[in-house]
Amino acid sequence: MAAATGLCLFVHGCIDVNGGAVELSWKLRPRSSEVEDKFVDCNSGLAGTNPITRMRLNWQVGEVLGSEEWPCNDSHGVTGFELPTGTALLTVVPVCAGGPALPESYIAPSVEQRRVTTGDTVSLGAVELIVTVDYCASAPCICE
Numbered sequence: 001m002a003a004a005t006g007l008c009l010f011v012h013g014c015i016d017v018n019g020g021a022v023e024l025s026w027k028l029r030p031r032s033s034e035v036e037d038k039f040v041d042c043n044s045g046l047a048g049t050n051p052i053t054r055m056r057l058n059w060q061v062g063e064v065l066g067s068e069e070w071p072c073n074d075s076h077g078v079t080g081f082e083l084p085t086g087t088a089l090l091t092v093v094p095v096c097a098g099g100p101a102l103p104e105s106y107i108a109p110s111v112e113q114r115r116v117t118t119g120d121t122v123s124l125g126a127v128e129l130i131v132t133v134d135y136c137a138s139a140p141c142i143c144e
Contacts, residue, residue, distance in 0.1 A: 019085060020116035022068075023078040024124035026055055026092065031107070031132045040133055042072035048136030050143035054095040057124075061086045061116060069095060081119065088116045092127050096143035105140045106131045 028040045035046075043051035054069040055077065061084045070077035072094070090112040094101040107130040114122045131142040 017081040017119050019081055019083045019118055020088075021079045021081045021121040022057060022059065022083060022088075022090060022114075022116075022124060023076075023121055024057065024092065024127050025076040026072075026127045026129060027075070028052070028094075029128055029130050030134070031130050032134050035134060040131065044131075044133045044142070046133045046141075048141040048144050049133050050096060052094045052101065052131070052143055053097050056093045056095050056100070058091045058093060059083055060089045078121070083116045083122075085116055085118050088114050088122070090114060090122075090124060092124075092129065094129060094131065094142065098143075101131075101142055102140050102144075104132075105142045105144070 028042065029038065030040050030044075042053070052072045055072050056067050056069045057077065057079065058067045059065070064084050066083065068077065068079045092108050094106055109127055109129075112124055114124075116122060132139055133141055136144060
């Protein structure tokens with residue numbers, strides 16, 4: 001019995017739990033209703049845009065700041081159990097190959113406030129970001 005338990009621990013590994021975790025998924029909507037598709041891919045393929053390469057979750061718990069990034073095409077991400085216990089302020093930001101997207105090229109949801117508890121996962125659910133993928137002469141397009 002002890003050998004089976006030890007083998008099980010070896011096979012499955014251990015998770016280091018130092019705080020809480022956050023999970024979310026995301027979708028991208030075009031800013032203009034004139035775009036035929038109601039959702040766009042991370043690489044819209046439209047003139048004036050470049051791919052969104054990653055999505056970043058930023059958090060602040062008290063004075064502690066942190067972030068985690070995932071490939072945009074994953075459409076889902078989960079942090080490790082690393083956020084400190086307390087009230088967290090959470091924001092989602094699209095990231096281009098050269099860094100964060102220009103703030104005027106997208107609209108993200110407002111800052112979310114959630115309570116983080118050690119060992120628990122906070123769910124932000126499905127997050128929609130509105131991205132500019134047309135009319136790039138009048139406003140910057142995403143990742144241009």
